[in-house]
Amino acid sequence: MANGDVRTYYEDGQWKSGVDGNSRASNVGGTKAEQSAIGRDMARERSVEHRITRMDGAVTQQNSYGNDPKRSKG
16 A cells, blocks of 8 residues: 555554554544545545455455546557
8 A cells, every 4th residue: 555545444442544654543433434434535635545444454445536547548
């Protein structure tokens, strides 16, 4: 995952959303659904990817909100 992308993850008994490359989460607490919505909004504002993980760290969902490569002909 590139620096600047947003990740929603479970750590230390809490759901968190943060920007990769930062040492601390941007938002902490609430349910997975609440943090997923916060993470999605963060990713949309930054036009980056958003990854949501399970409690064990496995990626369950990945969405891109910008910077996608342009389609090529053919």
